[in-house]
Amino acid sequence: MKYYCVFDTNVLISYFLNNNKNSSINILIDNSLIKEKKIIPVLNKDILNEYLNVLNRDKFDNKVDRKSAIEFISVLNKDSINIETEKDYVTFLDKEQKCRMTDTKDFVFYNIVLEAKDAISNEDSYLVTGNKKHFPIECFIKSPKEMLDLINEREKFENSVRKSIVHEESDIEWARKILKEVQETKDDNSLNIEDNRDKNINEHDGRD
Numbered sequence: 001m002k003y004y005c006v007f008d009t010n011v012l013i014s015y016f017l018n019n020n021k022n023s024s025i026n027i028l029i030d031n032s033l034i035k036e037k038k039i040i041p042v043l044n045k046d047i048l049n050e051y052l053n054v055l056n057r058d059k060f061d062n063k064v065d066r067k068s069a070i071e072f073i074s075v076l077n078k079d080s081i082n083i084e085t086e087k088d089y090v091t092f093l094d095k096e097q098k099c100r101m102t103d104t105k106d107f108v109f110y111n112i113v114l115e116a117k118d119a120i121s122n123e124d125s126y127l128v129t130g131n132k133k134h135f136p137i138e139c140f141i142k143s144p145k146e147m148l149d150l151i152n153e154r155e156k157f158e159n160s161v162r163k164s165i166v167h168e169e170s171d172i173e174w175a176r177k178i179l180k181e182v183q184e185t186k187d188d189n190s191l192n193i194e195d196n197r198d199k200n201i202n203e204h205d206g207r208d
Contacts, residue, residue, distance in 0.1 A: 001154055003032075003147075004081065004120050006042045006113040008106075008129035009054045011144055012073070016055075016064045024145035028128075032151055039151075041080040042116045042125070046108045048077055085115040097136040106134055113140065126150075 015029050033039040051073050055066060090098060090107050101107065109127055116125040117140065127141045135141050142150065 001038065001151075001158065002121075002124065003039045003151065004042050004116050004125040005033075005039050005147070006047070006109050006116065006125075006127045008109055008127065008131065009047075009050050010130040011128055012051060012069075013054060013060075013064075014130055014144075016060075016069045016072075024143075024148050025130075028144050028148045028151075032148070037079075041076050042083060042112060042120070043077065043080050044082055044084050044108070044112055047112065048073070050105060050108070081116075081120065083112055083115050083119060085111055087111060087115065089114040093136055100134060100136055103134060110135060 011025060011029075015025050018026055020026060021030070028039075033041070052070070055064065055069055055073070060066075088107070089111050090101060093101075101110065109129070113125055113127040125140060126147060127135065127138075128144055128147050129135060129141065130143065132141060132143055
């Protein structure tokens, strides 16, 4: 199973700042994105520029290893699916939902995830953000923890299905084996009956 994720800038910045390897953000990026490659990043030039612009803010001077962070973003960009769109899906939101999007810089993330759902996969495209309150209430907009939980739950379900299939195949193989043994027994019995019949005929002919 592959997941196509648009990462909000705050998720990457939190990853760069967070040394807790057991946090949801770190596990999601270290394992699902980097190691296991279950996640395919989705972005465009505007999102890439946003990552770099935020990373270069003065407040991160002594908090983030910029060289490592830029190298990570470069790899992220290389492994990503790049989508450009001129559509503005925000305009289609109702007033209540639109009011949640107070920062126009967030528009591009919302637009790209909607474009990904149209162009790549409707069911498996997600926007991952640490600020869900700044986006419309949608099932495809996840916090890092929610995204991690989704991946883990689906993996458990898929493993369960695989085990069930293996079990069924084992049962089918067992049934085939039993049927084969039954057929072989029937064949043996038929041969015995034929042998006895021939023997009886021969004995009868001898008496005549």
